[in-house]
Amino acid sequence: MPLVEIEGLSKVYRKGSQEVPVLRDLDLTVDAGEFVALMGPSGSGKTTLLNLIAGIDRPTSGVIRVGGDDLAKLSRTKLAAWRARNVGYIFQLYNLIPVLTAFENVELPLLLLPLSRAERRKRVEVALDAVGLLDRHDHYPRQLSGGQEQRVAIARAVVGDPTILVADEPTGDLDADTADATLALLKRLNDEMGKTLVMVTHDPHAAAAAKRLVRLEKGALVASDLRAVPARGPLTRAGA
Numbered sequence: 001m002p003l004v005e006i007e008g009l010s011k012v013y014r015k016g017s018q019e020v021p022v023l024r025d026l027d028l029t030v031d032a033g034e035f036v037a038l039m040g041p042s043g044s045g046k047t048t049l050l051n052l053i054a055g056i057d058r059p060t061s062g063v064i065r066v067g068g069d070d071l072a073k074l075s076r077t078k079l080a081a082w083r084a085r086n087v088g089y090i091f092q093l094y095n096l097i098p099v100l101t102a103f104e105n106v107e108l109p110l111l112l113l114p115l116s117r118a119e120r121r122k123r124v125e126v127a128l129d130a131v132g133l134l135d136r137h138d139h140y141p142r143q144l145s146g147g148q149e150q151r152v153a154i155a156r157a158v159v160g161d162p163t164i165l166v167a168d169e170p171t172g173d174l175d176a177d178t179a180d181a182t183l184a185l186l187k188r189l190n191d192e193m194g195k196t197l198v199m200v201t202h203d204p205h206a207a208a209a210a211k212r213l214v215r216l217e218k219g220a221l222v223a224s225d226l227r228a229v230p231a232r233g234p235l236t237r238a239g240a
């Protein structure tokens, strides 16, 4: 079943009087339960596309439906509310709030939902447990390693049970082993919990964690294939 339906999507940024076309007449469908890697050269429009799917940005023209909602038709306020309910965003640099503990960081998106304090606590604990960091719940981001910070950020992204998870270079700032552990976690969220994931990456190794590869070049889709990478066991880095 299609979760993301994109038809004739275009995005033009305006810089003063200058127009910068970033996405051109793009069509793409992502089914529920897919794990899609979005690759392409720097400047090809990957982050722009991800932000449009996440309802952070709005298209210049075209249709973008996520879970049946036509995002271009929502007002800014409605789009913000839609985002809070439906999107979990994972950033390259984690974007945790330094003055909040791991628990409080994960709890943050739940404060926008009508939940009791007890229900919030339960959900935060389940999410922290799922990423293996329940015992670090009272640690501040500076007391965590980069990989642990990213796992807290992943817990924060899934805690509200969003319709879709989007990740922008989630392993871009991690060493190889920590990146592998993070990718294994994302794979597990997809395989075992059925989360739909769209991940921007430059790294073919990271892309190999996904089930489908979508390539962008100069704002247009050049390929969208089921994984050409042979099936394999645990993520291993070639030559390592």
Ligand SMILES: Nc1ncnc2c1ncn2[C@@H]1O[C@H](COP(=O)(O)OP(=O)(O)OP(=O)(O)O)[C@@H](O)[C@H]1O
Binding pocket: 013, 014, 015, 020, 022, 040, 041, 042, 043, 044, 045, 046, 047, 048, 049
């Ligand atoms: N807010 C903005 N205003 C003007 N131009 C922008 C804006 N955001 C992005 N761009 C331009 O749009 C193009 C695509 O940017 P985008 O970040 O989507 O590319 P990308 O494929 O994610 O690149 P990278 O891999 O380097 O992150 C770039 O030329 C960029 O300069």
